[in-house]
Amino acid sequence: MPKVQTRPHGEEPTKSASRTMAPSSAPSLETRPVGAPQGEVRRVTHRAATAAFGWDGVEQRPYKDDERALYKTITRQVLFSDPEMAGELRYFEVAPGGFSTLERHEHMHGVLILRGRGHCLVGNDVKQLDTRDLVTVPPMTWHQFRATTDEPLGFLCMVNAERDKPQLPTPDDVARLRQNPAIAAFLDGKPRA
Amino acid sequence: MPKVQTRPHGEEPTKSASRTMAPSSAPSLETRPVGAPQGEVRRVTHRAATAAFGWDGVEQRPYKDDERALYKTITRQVLFSDPEMAGELRYFEVAPGGFSTLERHEHMHGVLILRGRGHCLVGNDVKQLDTRDLVTVPPMTWHQFRATTDEPLGFLCMVNAERDKPQLPTPDDVARLRQNPAIAAFLDGKPRA
Numbered sequence: 055m056p057k058v059q060t061r062p063h064g065e066e067p068t069k070s071a072s073r074t075m076a077p078s079s080a081p082s083l084e085t086r087p088v089g090a091p092q093g094e095v096r097r098v099t100h101r102a103a104t105a106a107f108g109w110d111g112v113e114q115r116p117y118k119d120d121e122r123a124l125y126k127t128i129t130r131q132v133l134f135s136d137p138e139m140a141g142e143l144r145y146f147e148v149a150p151g152g153f154s155t156l157e158r159h160e161h162m163h164g165v166l167i168l169r170g171r172g173h174c175l176v177g178n179d180v181k182q183l184d185t186r187d188l189v190t191v192p193p194m195t196w197h198q199f200r201a202t203t204d205e206p207l208g209f210l211c212m213v214n215a216e217r218d219k220p221q222l223p224t225p226d227d228v229a230r231l232r233q234n235p236a237i238a239a240f241l242d243g244k245p246r247a
Numbered sequence: 248m249p250k251v252q253t254r255p256h257g258e259e260p261t262k263s264a265s266r267t268m269a270p271s272s273a274p275s276l277e278t279r280p281v282g283a284p285q286g287e288v289r290r291v292t293h294r295a296a297t298a299a300f301g302w303d304g305v306e307q308r309p310y311k312d313d314e315r316a317l318y319k320t321i322t323r324q325v326l327f328s329d330p331e332m333a334g335e336l337r338y339f340e341v342a343p344g345g346f347s348t349l350e351r352h353e354h355m356h357g358v359l360i361l362r363g364r365g366h367c368l369v370g371n372d373v374k375q376l377d378t379r380d381l382v383t384v385p386p387m388t389w390h391q392f393r394a395t396t397d398e399p400l401g402f403l404c405m406v407n408a409e410r411d412k413p414q415l416p417t418p419d420d421v422a423r424l425r426q427n428p429a430i431a432a433f434l435d436g437k438p439r440a
Contacts, residue, residue: 140409191292192331
Protein backbone atom coordinates (compact mmCIF):
# COMPACT_ATOMS: atom_id res chain seq x y z
CA MET A 55 0.00 0.00 0.00
CA PRO A 56 1.33 3.45 -0.77
CA LYS A 57 2.41 5.62 2.11
CA VAL A 58 2.17 8.86 0.18
CA GLN A 59 -0.77 10.98 1.19
CA THR A 60 -2.19 13.00 -1.64
CA ARG A 61 -5.26 13.65 -3.66
CA PRO A 62 -5.46 12.57 -7.25
CA HIS A 63 -6.59 15.27 -9.62
CA GLY A 64 -10.19 15.11 -10.58
CA GLU A 65 -11.33 13.87 -7.20
CA GLU A 66 -12.96 15.64 -4.33
CA PRO A 67 -10.86 15.72 -1.21
CA THR A 68 -11.67 12.57 0.73
CA LYS A 69 -12.95 12.68 4.26
CA SER A 70 -10.22 10.46 5.69
CA ALA A 71 -6.75 11.86 6.02
CA SER A 72 -5.07 9.19 3.95
CA ARG A 73 -5.84 7.62 0.60
CA THR A 74 -5.15 4.02 -0.13
CA MET A 75 -5.25 2.10 -3.35
CA ALA A 76 -8.67 1.05 -4.48
CA PRO A 77 -9.13 -2.17 -6.46
CA SER A 78 -8.85 -0.99 -10.00
CA SER A 79 -11.97 -2.80 -11.07
CA ALA A 80 -14.22 -1.11 -8.51
CA PRO A 81 -15.93 2.01 -9.80
CA SER A 82 -15.22 4.94 -7.55
CA LEU A 83 -18.05 5.79 -5.22
CA GLU A 84 -17.18 9.40 -5.78
CA THR A 85 -18.13 9.19 -9.43
CA ARG A 86 -21.56 9.49 -10.85
CA PRO A 87 -23.41 6.42 -12.19
CA VAL A 88 -24.78 7.20 -15.63
CA GLY A 89 -28.55 7.22 -15.77
CA ALA A 90 -28.81 7.06 -11.97
CA PRO A 91 -32.08 8.11 -10.35
CA GLN A 92 -32.11 11.84 -10.04
CA GLY A 93 -34.14 14.81 -9.08
CA GLU A 94 -34.99 17.37 -11.71
CA VAL A 95 -31.89 18.13 -13.75
CA ARG A 96 -31.27 21.82 -14.17
CA ARG A 97 -29.30 22.50 -17.31
CA VAL A 98 -27.73 25.82 -18.24
CA THR A 99 -27.56 25.93 -22.02
CA HIS A 100 -25.00 28.73 -22.27
CA ARG A 101 -22.13 29.63 -19.96
CA ALA A 102 -20.04 32.60 -21.05
CA ALA A 103 -16.30 32.35 -20.68
CA THR A 104 -14.83 34.86 -18.28
CA ALA A 105 -11.38 36.38 -18.20
CA ALA A 106 -8.58 34.09 -17.05
CA PHE A 107 -10.17 30.85 -18.19
CA GLY A 108 -13.20 30.74 -15.95
CA TRP A 109 -16.87 30.25 -16.83
CA ASP A 110 -20.08 31.80 -15.54
CA GLY A 111 -21.49 29.66 -12.76
CA VAL A 112 -18.66 27.13 -12.82
CA GLU A 113 -16.92 26.85 -9.49
CA GLN A 114 -13.15 27.07 -9.48
CA ARG A 115 -12.00 24.52 -6.95
CA PRO A 116 -8.60 25.01 -5.43
CA TYR A 117 -6.45 22.18 -4.18
CA LYS A 118 -4.86 22.88 -0.83
CA ASP A 119 -1.11 23.07 -0.96
CA ASP A 120 0.13 20.28 1.26
CA GLU A 121 3.74 19.43 1.94
CA ARG A 122 2.95 15.71 1.87
CA ALA A 123 1.17 15.90 -1.46
CA LEU A 124 2.36 14.94 -4.90
CA TYR A 125 0.34 17.67 -6.56
CA LYS A 126 0.88 21.43 -6.50
CA THR A 127 -1.15 24.53 -7.35
CA ILE A 128 -3.93 23.09 -9.47
CA THR A 129 -7.49 24.27 -9.85
CA ARG A 130 -10.32 22.21 -11.24
CA GLN A 131 -13.55 23.21 -12.98
CA VAL A 132 -16.18 20.71 -14.06
CA LEU A 133 -17.50 21.92 -17.41
CA PHE A 134 -19.88 19.09 -18.33
CA SER A 135 -21.28 16.47 -15.99
CA ASP A 136 -24.82 15.25 -16.51
CA PRO A 137 -26.82 12.10 -15.72
CA GLU A 138 -27.40 11.66 -19.47
CA MET A 139 -23.75 11.99 -20.43
CA ALA A 140 -21.41 9.01 -20.23
CA GLY A 141 -18.38 11.29 -20.19
CA GLU A 142 -17.35 14.30 -18.18
CA LEU A 143 -15.28 17.25 -19.29
CA ARG A 144 -13.18 19.07 -16.75
CA TYR A 145 -10.69 21.96 -16.97
CA PHE A 146 -7.55 21.83 -14.88
CA GLU A 147 -5.16 24.70 -14.54
CA VAL A 148 -1.67 24.28 -13.15
CA ALA A 149 0.23 27.37 -12.00
CA PRO A 150 3.84 27.83 -13.16
CA GLY A 151 6.00 25.25 -11.40
CA GLY A 152 2.93 23.24 -10.42
CA PHE A 153 2.04 19.69 -11.34
CA SER A 154 -0.75 17.16 -11.23
CA THR A 155 -0.60 13.97 -9.21
CA LEU A 156 1.55 11.17 -10.57
CA GLU A 157 -1.01 8.38 -10.81
CA ARG A 158 -2.53 5.61 -12.88
CA HIS A 159 -5.98 4.02 -13.19
CA GLU A 160 -8.08 1.82 -15.44
CA HIS A 161 -10.03 4.71 -16.91
CA MET A 162 -8.53 6.79 -19.70
CA HIS A 163 -7.91 10.50 -20.10
CA GLY A 164 -8.46 12.46 -23.28
CA VAL A 165 -6.63 15.76 -22.82
CA LEU A 166 -6.50 18.94 -24.91
CA ILE A 167 -4.15 21.74 -23.85
CA LEU A 168 -6.31 24.85 -23.72
CA ARG A 169 -3.82 27.32 -22.27
CA GLY A 170 -0.08 27.69 -22.25
CA ARG A 171 2.60 25.07 -22.55
CA GLY A 172 4.23 22.43 -20.39
CA HIS A 173 5.32 18.82 -20.24
CA CYS A 174 3.69 15.53 -19.46
CA LEU A 175 4.74 12.03 -18.58
CA VAL A 176 2.65 9.25 -20.12
CA GLY A 177 4.04 5.78 -19.52
CA ASN A 178 7.72 5.97 -20.42
CA ASP A 179 7.39 9.07 -22.57
CA VAL A 180 8.05 12.66 -21.54
CA LYS A 181 6.43 15.02 -24.03
CA GLN A 182 6.63 18.75 -24.54
CA LEU A 183 3.16 20.23 -24.84
CA ASP A 184 1.92 23.27 -26.69
CA THR A 185 -1.50 24.88 -26.82
CA ARG A 186 -4.17 22.62 -28.40
CA ASP A 187 -1.96 19.52 -28.33
CA LEU A 188 -3.77 16.27 -27.56
CA VAL A 189 -2.68 13.71 -24.98
CA THR A 190 -4.16 10.23 -24.64
CA VAL A 191 -3.56 8.46 -21.34
CA PRO A 192 -4.19 4.72 -21.83
CA PRO A 193 -5.45 2.50 -19.01
CA MET A 194 -3.07 1.79 -16.09
CA THR A 195 -0.42 4.17 -17.38
CA TRP A 196 1.56 6.43 -15.03
CA HIS A 197 1.00 10.06 -15.97
CA GLN A 198 1.61 13.57 -14.73
CA PHE A 199 1.26 17.09 -16.14
CA ARG A 200 3.67 19.90 -15.30
CA ALA A 201 3.57 23.64 -15.93
CA THR A 202 7.19 24.11 -16.91
CA THR A 203 7.06 27.65 -18.28
CA ASP A 204 6.27 30.95 -16.59
CA GLU A 205 2.63 30.70 -17.75
CA PRO A 206 -0.20 28.56 -16.38
CA LEU A 207 -0.81 25.24 -18.08
CA GLY A 208 -4.54 24.69 -18.60
CA PHE A 209 -6.05 21.55 -20.06
CA LEU A 210 -9.39 19.98 -20.79
CA CYS A 211 -9.72 16.37 -19.66
CA MET A 212 -12.46 13.99 -20.81
CA VAL A 213 -13.12 10.96 -18.60
CA ASN A 214 -15.81 8.35 -18.21
CA ALA A 215 -18.44 9.40 -15.69
CA GLU A 216 -18.10 5.98 -14.11
CA ARG A 217 -14.47 5.40 -13.34
CA ASP A 218 -12.11 3.76 -10.92
CA LYS A 219 -10.08 5.57 -8.30
CA PRO A 220 -6.54 6.57 -9.20
CA GLN A 221 -3.67 4.55 -7.82
CA LEU A 222 -0.62 6.26 -6.39
CA PRO A 223 2.94 5.06 -6.98
CA THR A 224 4.78 3.18 -4.28
CA PRO A 225 8.36 4.25 -3.55
CA ASP A 226 9.40 1.24 -5.63
CA ASP A 227 7.29 2.46 -8.55
CA VAL A 228 8.92 5.88 -8.35
CA ALA A 229 12.40 4.34 -8.14
CA ARG A 230 11.66 2.26 -11.21
CA LEU A 231 10.45 5.31 -13.15
CA ARG A 232 13.51 7.29 -12.08
CA GLN A 233 15.81 4.73 -13.68
CA ASN A 234 14.93 6.51 -16.91
CA PRO A 235 16.97 9.75 -16.82
CA ALA A 236 14.41 11.65 -18.89
CA ILE A 237 11.67 10.71 -16.44
CA ALA A 238 13.86 11.57 -13.45
CA ALA A 239 14.53 15.01 -14.92
CA PHE A 240 10.80 15.48 -15.55
CA LEU A 241 9.90 14.45 -11.99
CA ASP A 242 12.48 16.92 -10.71
CA GLY A 243 10.72 19.67 -12.66
CA LYS A 244 13.57 20.04 -15.15
CA PRO A 245 12.47 18.25 -18.30
CA ARG A 246 15.17 18.12 -20.94
CA ALA A 247 13.35 19.14 -24.07
CA MET B 248 -41.09 11.86 -42.47
CA PRO B 249 -38.79 14.72 -43.42
CA LYS B 250 -38.20 15.36 -47.08
CA VAL B 251 -35.00 17.26 -46.55
CA GLN B 252 -31.92 15.36 -47.54
CA THR B 253 -28.94 16.22 -45.45
CA ARG B 254 -26.35 14.78 -43.16
CA PRO B 255 -26.37 15.62 -39.50
CA HIS B 256 -23.05 16.75 -38.16
CA GLY B 257 -21.05 14.08 -36.39
CA GLU B 258 -22.19 11.35 -38.75
CA GLU B 259 -20.48 9.69 -41.64
CA PRO B 260 -22.15 10.22 -44.97
CA THR B 261 -24.70 7.45 -45.29
CA LYS B 262 -24.75 5.08 -48.19
CA SER B 263 -28.31 5.82 -49.17
CA ALA B 264 -29.10 9.14 -50.77
CA SER B 265 -31.72 10.12 -48.25
CA ARG B 266 -31.83 10.08 -44.50
CA THR B 267 -34.98 9.37 -42.64
CA MET B 268 -35.83 9.71 -39.00
CA ALA B 269 -34.58 6.94 -36.77
CA PRO B 270 -36.54 5.93 -33.69
CA SER B 271 -35.01 8.06 -31.00
CA SER B 272 -34.54 5.13 -28.66
CA ALA B 273 -32.50 3.07 -31.09
CA PRO B 274 -28.75 3.51 -30.78
CA SER B 275 -27.21 4.49 -34.07
CA LEU B 276 -25.52 1.62 -35.86
CA GLU B 277 -22.91 4.09 -36.95
CA THR B 278 -21.71 4.66 -33.42
CA ARG B 279 -19.26 2.57 -31.54
CA PRO B 280 -20.44 0.27 -28.72
CA VAL B 281 -18.33 0.87 -25.64
CA GLY B 282 -16.22 -2.13 -24.65
CA ALA B 283 -17.00 -3.92 -27.91
CA PRO B 284 -14.70 -6.72 -29.02
CA GLN B 285 -11.77 -5.23 -30.80
CA GLY B 286 -8.46 -5.93 -32.34
CA GLU B 287 -5.35 -4.47 -30.81
CA VAL B 288 -5.96 -0.82 -30.01
CA ARG B 289 -3.22 1.47 -31.21
CA ARG B 290 -3.10 4.62 -29.14
CA VAL B 291 -1.07 7.70 -29.95
CA THR B 292 -0.25 9.38 -26.66
CA HIS B 293 0.65 12.77 -28.09
CA ARG B 294 -0.68 14.58 -31.12
CA ALA B 295 0.80 17.98 -31.78
CA ALA B 296 -1.54 20.76 -32.83
CA THR B 297 -0.83 22.10 -36.30
CA ALA B 298 -1.49 25.51 -37.76
CA ALA B 299 -5.13 26.32 -38.48
CA PHE B 300 -6.62 24.07 -35.83
CA GLY B 301 -5.54 20.69 -37.13
CA TRP B 302 -3.74 17.87 -35.33
CA ASP B 303 -1.01 15.46 -36.40
CA GLY B 304 -2.58 12.29 -37.71
CA VAL B 305 -6.16 13.48 -37.31
CA GLU B 306 -8.06 13.45 -40.56
CA GLN B 307 -9.95 16.60 -41.48
CA ARG B 308 -13.21 15.42 -43.01
CA PRO B 309 -15.00 17.78 -45.33
CA TYR B 310 -18.74 17.82 -45.82
CA LYS B 311 -19.79 18.14 -49.41
CA ASP B 312 -21.69 21.32 -50.17
CA ASP B 313 -25.12 20.22 -51.30
CA GLU B 314 -27.92 22.55 -52.30
CA ARG B 315 -30.46 20.28 -50.67
CA ALA B 316 -28.56 20.16 -47.42
CA LEU B 317 -29.23 21.95 -44.20
CA TYR B 318 -25.55 22.19 -43.34
CA LYS B 319 -22.85 24.26 -44.97
CA THR B 320 -19.05 24.32 -44.99
CA ILE B 321 -18.23 22.27 -41.94
CA THR B 322 -15.25 20.07 -41.29
CA ARG B 323 -15.05 17.42 -38.62
CA GLN B 324 -12.11 15.92 -36.76
CA VAL B 325 -12.44 13.13 -34.23
CA LEU B 326 -10.01 13.92 -31.43
CA PHE B 327 -10.80 11.11 -28.97
CA SER B 328 -12.65 7.89 -29.71
CA ASP B 329 -11.58 4.70 -28.01
CA PRO B 330 -13.20 1.38 -27.04
CA GLU B 331 -12.43 2.19 -23.39
CA MET B 332 -13.95 5.67 -23.46
CA ALA B 333 -17.67 6.18 -22.97
CA GLY B 334 -17.51 9.60 -24.57
CA GLU B 335 -16.08 10.98 -27.78
CA LEU B 336 -14.58 14.38 -28.40
CA ARG B 337 -14.84 15.89 -31.84
CA TYR B 338 -13.79 19.25 -33.32
CA PHE B 339 -16.08 20.92 -35.83
CA GLU B 340 -15.16 23.98 -37.78
CA VAL B 341 -17.69 26.08 -39.63
CA ALA B 342 -16.49 28.53 -42.27
CA PRO B 343 -17.84 32.11 -42.21
CA GLY B 344 -21.50 32.01 -43.23
CA GLY B 345 -21.67 28.25 -42.65
CA PHE B 346 -23.86 26.34 -40.25
CA SER B 347 -24.38 22.92 -38.74
CA THR B 348 -27.48 20.84 -39.33
CA LEU B 349 -30.62 21.87 -37.49
CA GLU B 350 -31.43 18.65 -35.62
CA ARG B 351 -32.35 17.00 -32.36
CA HIS B 352 -31.68 13.66 -30.69
CA GLU B 353 -31.81 11.87 -27.37
CA HIS B 354 -28.10 12.17 -26.76
CA MET B 355 -26.64 15.36 -25.43
CA HIS B 356 -23.90 17.67 -26.65
CA GLY B 357 -21.32 19.34 -24.45
CA VAL B 358 -19.77 22.09 -26.56
CA LEU B 359 -16.81 24.41 -25.97
CA ILE B 360 -16.06 27.14 -28.51
CA LEU B 361 -12.39 26.70 -29.38
CA ARG B 362 -12.08 29.24 -32.19
CA GLY B 363 -13.83 32.43 -33.18
CA ARG B 364 -17.35 33.56 -32.46
CA GLY B 365 -20.84 32.87 -33.71
CA HIS B 366 -24.38 32.08 -32.67
CA CYS B 367 -26.31 29.02 -31.71
CA LEU B 368 -29.90 27.96 -31.36
CA VAL B 369 -30.68 25.65 -28.44
CA GLY B 370 -34.36 25.00 -27.93
CA ASN B 371 -36.02 28.42 -27.98
CA ASP B 372 -32.86 30.36 -27.23
CA VAL B 373 -30.56 32.08 -29.68
CA LYS B 374 -27.22 32.78 -28.04
CA GLN B 375 -24.22 34.80 -29.10
CA LEU B 376 -21.05 32.76 -28.64
CA ASP B 377 -17.52 33.83 -27.92
CA THR B 378 -14.32 31.82 -27.68
CA ARG B 379 -14.33 29.29 -24.81
CA ASP B 380 -18.05 29.69 -24.13
CA LEU B 381 -19.86 26.50 -23.14
CA VAL B 382 -23.09 25.23 -24.69
CA THR B 383 -25.16 22.36 -23.31
CA VAL B 384 -27.65 20.78 -25.69
CA PRO B 385 -30.22 18.81 -23.65
CA PRO B 386 -31.94 15.70 -25.02
CA MET B 387 -34.44 16.18 -27.86
CA THR B 388 -33.71 19.87 -28.23
CA TRP B 389 -33.46 21.53 -31.64
CA HIS B 390 -30.02 23.04 -32.10
CA GLN B 391 -27.81 24.62 -34.72
CA PHE B 392 -24.46 26.44 -34.77
CA ARG B 393 -23.70 29.29 -37.14
CA ALA B 394 -20.47 31.11 -38.03
CA THR B 395 -21.86 34.63 -38.13
CA THR B 396 -18.63 36.62 -38.28
CA ASP B 397 -15.90 36.76 -40.90
CA GLU B 398 -13.86 34.18 -38.96
CA PRO B 399 -14.33 30.43 -38.72
CA LEU B 400 -16.32 29.11 -35.78
CA GLY B 401 -14.61 26.07 -34.27
CA PHE B 402 -16.00 24.04 -31.43
CA LEU B 403 -15.28 20.93 -29.42
CA CYS B 404 -18.27 18.63 -28.95
CA MET B 405 -18.44 15.83 -26.38
CA VAL B 406 -21.00 13.09 -27.01
CA ASN B 407 -21.72 9.59 -25.75
CA ALA B 408 -19.97 6.94 -27.83
CA GLU B 409 -23.28 5.07 -27.96
CA ARG B 410 -25.88 7.46 -29.22
CA ASP B 411 -29.05 7.71 -31.25
CA LYS B 412 -29.26 9.10 -34.76
CA PRO B 413 -30.19 12.76 -35.14
CA GLN B 414 -33.71 13.66 -36.21
CA LEU B 415 -34.30 16.31 -38.83
CA PRO B 416 -37.08 18.87 -38.60
CA THR B 417 -40.21 18.48 -40.68
CA PRO B 418 -41.48 21.56 -42.51
CA ASP B 419 -44.02 21.88 -39.70
CA ASP B 420 -41.24 21.86 -37.12
CA VAL B 421 -39.43 24.60 -38.99
CA ALA B 422 -42.61 26.65 -39.33
CA ARG B 423 -43.19 26.34 -35.62
CA LEU B 424 -39.65 27.47 -34.84
CA ARG B 425 -39.98 30.41 -37.23
CA GLN B 426 -42.94 31.75 -35.31
CA ASN B 427 -40.32 33.08 -32.92
CA PRO B 428 -38.83 36.14 -34.73
CA ALA B 429 -35.45 35.73 -33.05
CA ILE B 430 -35.25 32.14 -34.27
CA ALA B 431 -36.41 33.12 -37.77
CA ALA B 432 -33.67 35.76 -37.94
CA PHE B 433 -31.12 33.19 -36.75
CA LEU B 434 -32.24 30.62 -39.34
CA ASP B 435 -31.92 33.30 -42.00
CA GLY B 436 -28.32 33.86 -40.97
CA LYS B 437 -29.04 37.27 -39.52
CA PRO B 438 -29.18 36.85 -35.74
CA ARG B 439 -30.19 39.98 -33.91
CA ALA B 440 -27.67 40.14 -31.09
